[in-house]
Amino acid sequence: xxxxxxxxxxxxxxxxxxxxxxxxxxxxxxxxxxxxxxxxxxxxxxxxxxxxxxxxxxxxxxxxxxxxxxxxxxxxxxxxxxxxxxxxxxxxxxxxxxxxxxxxxxxxxxxxxxxxxxxxxxxxxxxxxxxxxxxxxxxxxxxxxxxxxxxxxxxxxxxxxxxxxxxxxxxxxxxxxxxxxxxxxxxxxxxxxxxxxxxxxxxxxxxxxxxxxxxxxxxxxxxxxxxxxxxxxxxxxxxxxxxxxxxxxxxxxxxxxxxxxxxxxxxxxxxxxxxxxxxxxxxxxxxxxxxxxxxxxxxxxxxxxxxxxxxxxxxxxxxxxxxxxxxxxxxxxxxxxxxxxxxxxxxxxxxxxxxxxxxxxxxxxxxxxxxxxxxxxxxxxxxxxxxxxxxxxxxxxxxxxxxxxxxxxxxxxxxxxxxxxxxxxxxxxxxxxxxxxxxxxxxxxxxxxxxxxxxxxxxxxxxxxxxxxxxxxxxxxxxxxxxxxxxxxxxxxxxxxxxxxxxxxxxxxxxxxxxxxxxxxxxxxxxxxxxxxxxxxxxxxxxxxxxxxxxxxxxxxxxxxxxxxxxxxxxxxxxxxxxxxxxxxxxxxxxxxxxxxxxxxxxxxxxxxxxx
Amino acid sequence: xxxxxxxxxxxxxxxxxxxxxxxxxxxxxxxxxxxxxxxxxxxxxxxxxxxxxxxxxxxxxxxxxxxxxxxxxxxxxxxxxxxxxxxxxxxxxxxxxxxxxxxxxxxxxxxxxxxxxxxxxxxxxxxxxxxxxxxxxxxxxxxxxxxxxxxxxxxxxxxxxxxxxxxxxxxxxxxxxxxxxxxxxxxxxxxxxxxxxxxxxxxxxxxxxxxxxxxxxxxxxxxxxxxxxxxxxxxxxxxxxxxxxxxxxxxxxxxxxxxxxxxxxxxxxxxxxxxxxxxxxxxxxxxxxxxxxxxxxxxxxxx
Numbered sequence: 014x015x016x017x018x019x020x021x022x023x024x025x026x027x028x029x030x031x032x033x034x035x036x037x038x039x040x041x042x043x044x045x046x047x048x049x050x051x052x053x054x055x056x057x058x059x060x061x062x063x064x065x066x067x068x069x070x071x072x073x074x075x076x077x078x079x080x081x082x083x084x085x086x087x088x089x090x091x092x093x094x095x096x097x098x099x100x101x102x103x104x105x106x107x108x109x110x111x112x113x114x115x116x117x118x119x120x121x122x123x124x125x126x127x128x129x130x131x132x133x134x135x136x137x138x139x140x141x142x143x144x145x146x147x148x149x150x151x152x153x154x155x156x157x158x159x160x161x162x163x164x165x166x167x168x169x170x171x172x173x174x175x176x177x178x179x180x181x182x183x184x185x186x187x188x189x190x191x192x193x194x195x196x197x198x199x200x201x202x203x204x205x206x207x208x209x210x211x212x213x214x215x216x217x218x219x220x221x222x223x224x225x226x227x228x229x230x231x232x233x234x235x236x237x238x239x240x241x242x243x244x245x246x247x248x249x250x251x252x253x254x255x256x257x258x259x260x261x262x263x264x265x266x267x268x269x270x271x272x273x274x275x276x277x278x279x280x281x282x283x284x285x286x287x288x289x290x291x292x293x294x295x296x297x298x299x300x301x302x303x304x305x306x307x308x309x310x311x312x313x314x315x316x317x318x319x320x321x322x323x324x325x326x327x328x329x330x331x332x333x334x335x336x337x338x339x340x341x342x343x344x345x346x347x348x349x350x351x352x353x354x355x356x357x358x359x360x361x362x363x364x365x366x367x368x369x370x371x372x373x374x375x376x377x378x379x380x381x382x383x384x385x386x387x388x389x390x391x392x393x394x395x396x397x398x399x400x401x402x403x404x405x406x407x408x409x410x411x412x413x414x415x416x417x418x419x420x421x422x423x424x425x426x427x428x429x430x431x432x433x434x435x436x437x438x439x440x441x442x443x444x445x446x447x448x449x450x451x452x453x454x455x456x457x458x459x460x461x462x463x464x465x466x467x468x469x470x471x472x473x474x475x476x477x478x479x480x481x482x483x484x485x486x487x488x489x490x491x492x493x494x495x496x497x498x499x500x501x502x503x504x505x506x507x508x509x510x511x512x513x514x515x516x517x518x519x520x521x522x523x524x525x526x527x528x529x530x531x532x533x534x535x536x537x538x539x540x541x542x543x544x545x546x547x548x549x550x551x552x553x554x555x556x557x558x559x560x561x562x563x564x565x566x567x568x569x570x571x572x573x574x575x576x577x578x579x580x581x582x583x584x585x586x587x588x589x590x591x592x593x594x595x596x597x598x599x600x601x602x603x604x605x606x607x608x609x610x611x612x613x614x615x616x617x618x619x620x621x622x623x624x625x
Numbered sequence: 626x627x628x629x630x631x632x633x634x635x636x637x638x639x640x641x642x643x644x645x646x647x648x649x650x651x652x653x654x655x656x657x658x659x660x661x662x663x664x665x666x667x668x669x670x671x672x673x674x675x676x677x678x679x680x681x682x683x684x685x686x687x688x689x690x691x692x693x694x695x696x697x698x699x700x701x702x703x704x705x706x707x708x709x710x711x712x713x714x715x716x717x718x719x720x721x722x723x724x725x726x727x728x729x730x731x732x733x734x735x736x737x738x739x740x741x742x743x744x745x746x747x748x749x750x751x752x753x754x755x756x757x758x759x760x761x762x763x764x765x766x767x768x769x770x771x772x773x774x775x776x777x778x779x780x781x782x783x784x785x786x787x788x789x790x791x792x793x794x795x796x797x798x799x800x801x802x803x804x805x806x807x808x809x810x811x812x813x814x815x816x817x818x819x820x821x822x823x824x825x826x827x828x829x830x831x832x833x834x835x836x837x838x839x840x841x842x843x844x845x846x847x848x849x850x851x852x853x854x855x856x857x858x859x860x861x862x863x864x865x866x867x868x869x870x871x872x873x874x875x876x877x878x879x880x881x882x883x884x885x886x887x888x889x890x891x892x893x894x895x896x897x898x899x900x901x902x903x904x905x906x907x908x909x910x911x912x913x914x915x916x917x918x919x920x921x922x923x924x925x926x927x928x
């Protein structure tokens with residue numbers, strides 16, 4: 014018997030109270046003056062034994078009640094109780110790389126054998142995974158697992174291993190288990206995964222479903238007015254060549270040839286003027302490799318663009334650096350950002366509803382109508398990025414939204430002050446990932462002093478003052494950068510981190526207006542199938558293209574040993590993982606409920622004995 | 626000082642009590658002695674101040690009543706008794722033993738309650754010009770005031786009741802025998818005691834009084850705690866007179882105690898009534914007028 018919170022057992026020491034009282038009161042009966050003691054003396058003597066028995070029963074009931082209460086709070090559980098029947102978890106990779114000829118059948122065979130190896134009484138669960146994990150058979154009989162396994166087919170997702178371990182730990186619920194992972198061990202399955210953790214109580218058995226074949230894939234397509242540029246990647250050891258086709262609305266519109274070296278990619282320019290509407294498919298033939306990435310779908314309809322208004326002072330360099338940073342996205346890609354500039358004085362006459370975001374770099378001559386226009390724009394769902402520059406007056410900004418003293422003036426920065434993301438998961442900083450340290454190279458000489466009331470802090474200066482804060486106004490967002498973006502109070506625009514910072518900030522603020530056209534399988538909006546293709550979705554029946562994740566087409570494998578080394582094992586008998594296991598065990602057993610019930614019974618018994 | 630005495634007397638002379646007794650006054654006299662004219666009958670020939678008899682002097686007798694001539698002749702003290710004092714002579718015997726000082730669940734101790742009862746009876750007697758006397762005793766006679774109906778006697782008696790102090794152990798039998806020997810004429814003897822001692826001496830003493838021709842009324846005054854034994858939790862019950870102790874759990878001994886008390890009550894009731902003695906058990910938590918009415922009702926039924 015173990016306890017989740019053993020410290021509560023100290024509460025059991027409270028039994029000393031009734032015990033001490035029992036012994037104190039046993040012999041010390043208070044003197045009571047009385048007159049008819051002569052009559053009392055003639056009373057039966059046997060009463061004392063009965064009283065003693067009653068007192069002992071009362072003492073026992075009270076002690077038991079206190080002990081049960083302490084034990085219930087300590088949350089008891091039996092560590093070995095759930096280990097009576099072991100658990101076998103069979104996880105099978107169903108990413109599109111498993112669609113190589115004969116591979117998935119082999120994987121099914123391996124998984125079936127893993128199920129057959131289950132001992133009598135051993136529970137078996139079956140997981141199917143790509144970039145999502147599905148429990149196709151909950152822990153149960155091997156027969157049910159085999160039935161569920163037969164229904165699994167390879168799909169079009171990309172391999173992601175970490176979620177398998179998370180799901181396995183969840184199913185094991187702190188108990189010991191064996192995870193048999195059947196996969197082609199695609200190295201790309203670890204892309205973007207910093208750390209995969211598997212409890213030590215779960216043994217890992219990796220079974221290789223077979224070496225990946227050489228694969229050709231169309232990894233991207235870009236369209237210019239007079240040609241189509243397709244990137245073809247060869248993950249095989251031999252150079253490959255062949256034909257590449259452009260199909261428009263189901264008809265071959267143009268063909269070309271390509272030659273790509275071993276383990277490399279090549280951009281193939283196809284001379285073709287694509288129409289302005291409809292969908293286009295760029296395809297190659299790769300009978301030996303994976304079929305799902307042989308074609309790539311492109312939507313030709315002019316997509317919506319995010320339009321950003323820079324409110325500048327009208328003088329150089331106000332807005333110059335931001336405009337250049339946003340121009341780096343390109344004018345043809347989906348998700349491009351159209352940049353417009355305006356002065357604060359002209360803001361009142363501008364219709365802000367056509368913009369997805371406004372960057373406020375100056376408040377000079379911003380009149381009441383202009384302020385109301387900005388406030389209405391944000392509260393209607395627009396995004397506003399404010400830079401705390403010398404061109405922006407804090408009082409005017411506060412007046413836009415009736416903020417009460419969020420900005421309390423400017424502060425001079427020591428030379429060493431830099432930027433440090435407080436929340437690396439914030440959408441503005443998320444793309445930086447491990448490169449966020451680059452932000453630390455920026456030097457800030459002056460900034461606004463911002464009180465945190467009502468703001469969520471995304472980043473701070475290294476002296477602790479808020480640097481990037483965010484708040485909601487109506488249905489829109491306001492992001493306030495405490496220093497300027499025109500290289501007056503800092504050298505931020507001169508650093509490489511400036512471009513992604515500005516782009517991500519503007520994208521984040523434009524997110525409610527962003528309606529992309531290109532999706533990866535599994536991430537497309539409702540209405541699209543879980544396979545590549547062109548689909549019409551949404552209330553506006555817009556056209557989108559869904560393609561496979563090109564990373565899956567890079568058929569680089571890893572050995573079982575190397576694979577196992579990528580998995581961090583955590584001892585579940587100690588530390589936080591042990592706590593998690595204990596919590597799972599305790600939650601499943603819930604002996605504390607019985608403890609409290611018994612305690613109530615003890616108190617009821619005490620009540621009856623006390624009245625006797 | 627006079628005012629203080631008067632206010633203290635009033636405690637015994639609760640107007641409400643007197644008013645109620647007033648409606649029963651003549652019946653009470655008829656039942657107790659029947660000496661007085663009107664509703665009750667005297668066994669003797671009317672009122673007079675004629676000499677009736679000599680009686681040996683007892684401590685507490687008025688020295689003015691000593692017959693010095695007889696003393697000169699016989700060298701013994703005798704007091705003269707006159708007919709007017711024999712209408713009804715009531716002796717109020719109040720137990721002042723330590724147990725009478727007990728007060729459990731009532732507003733008054735048993736001694737206070739008994740004193741009020743005795744005062745009320747004395748007042749009643751005085752109103753009918755009957756003689757009333759007081760004897761306070763524990764294991765001996767601690768105080769004695771001869772019966773008299775003279776003006777001022779009631780006040781003295783009430784004052785004496787006011788100043789009664791609890792004594793030591795009680796022995797009801799001994800003073801009863803002493804009184805029985807001293808009484809030379811038929812009297813009304815009212816015993817006010819808790820009667821928690823050995824009942825045998827008390828019963829014998831009361832029978833002795835009855836045998837000597839006195840009419841006897843016994844008020845057994847008990848506290849509610851003595852009647853119900855409501856104690857809780859193990860306790861050491863210490864006798865207020867003997868300091869004897871009994872450790873007991875009240876819950877377990879209550880029934881046996883109440884049985885013992887009921888047996889004692891039953892014995893008093895049976896043996897005293899068998900001897901022609903009235904026996905009334907009083908609860909000090911009950912109103913005093915209720916106690917007197919209970920007694921008078923009992924006397925009324927006896928008539």
